[in-house]
Amino acid sequence: MHALSQSAIWVKEPLADTGVVIVTSAALPKYMIDTLHMAIDDWDQVAYLVVQQSRAFMHDWLQFGAHSIEPVPASTCRASQLLRGVSKGCFLLDIEDTPIPRLTWLGSVCGHPLRVLKLGEAASQAAIDTQVEEILSVTRTLVKSGLQERCFS
Numbered sequence: 001m002h003a004l005s006q007s008a009i010w011v012k013e014p015l016a017d018t019g020v021v022i023v024t025s026a027a028l029p030k031y032m033i034d035t036l037h038m039a040i041d042d043w044d045q046v047a048y049l050v051v052q053q054s055r056a057f058m059h060d061w062l063q064f065g066a067h068s069i070e071p072v073p074a075s076t077c078r079a080s081q082l083l084r085g086v087s088k089g090c091f092l093l094d095i096e097d098t099p100i101p102r103l104t105w106l107g108s109v110c111g112h113p114l115r116v117l118k119l120g121e122a123a124s125q126a127a128i129d130t131q132v133e134e135i136l137s138v139t140r141t142l143v144k145s146g147l148q149e150r151c152f153s
Contacts, residue, residue, distance in 0.1 A: 007057035007078055011037050014047035014086050019146035020139050021086055021112075023103050024095045026052040032128045039136055045143045049082070054102045061109060083110045091115055091142045095135060115142065 011033070014021060022040070024033065033050060040046045051057055057079060064077040083106070092114045094103045107114030117138050122128045 007053045007060070008049060008051045008082055010047065010082075011050050012040060012046070012048040014090070015044055016087075017044055018047045018086065018090055019045040020091045020093055020142045021047045021049055022093045022095060022135065022139060023049045023051065023106060025054060025097065025102060026050050028095070028097055029122070029128060031125060032122070032132060035129065035132050036135060039132060040139070045146075046139055047086070051103055058102075058105055061105070077109075079106065079109045083112065086110070086112065088112065089146060091146060093117060093135075093139060093142060095119060097121075 009026075022036065024036075026033075037048055040048060061077045061079040064080075088111065090112055092107055092112045094101065094106065094114055094116045096102065096116055097119045101116055101118075104114060104116060106112070115138070117135060119131050119134075122131050
């Protein structure tokens with residue numbers, strides 16, 4: 001794990017050919033975070049970001065846009081620093097476990113396409129395993145879509 005700040009941690013950092021960044025809240029069950037990490041560990045096209053303090057992270061980003069009339073360099077806020085190494089065509093897959101999404105704003109930071117996957121409540125390890133499979137299925141679809149776009153454009 002690579003901590004960029006107290007607000008976010010790269011569980012698996014993006015590589016040059018990364019096509020999807022899975023973004024979750026640290027509030028998800030540890031078992032889910034660990035299982036998801038193990039499932040994508042050898043998958044070069046997928047990175048994994050865990051946001052620990054979503055409100056502070058978003059507030060930091062909003063502050064830089066609101067307090068200046070002149071354009072602020074993108075590298076000044078933590079979210080921009082975090083996402084500037086992710087290729088522009090890379091999808092952000094926001095995994096949400098609450099009725100109100102908390103991380104969708106990340107797509108606006110550098111203009112990455114964003115998809116949201118809302119999870120229901122998982123009361124058991126078997127339910128979490130099912131949710132991880134759902135996340136992996138959506139991830140496969142996004143990776144395939146990104147690869148097709150690169151090949152045919």
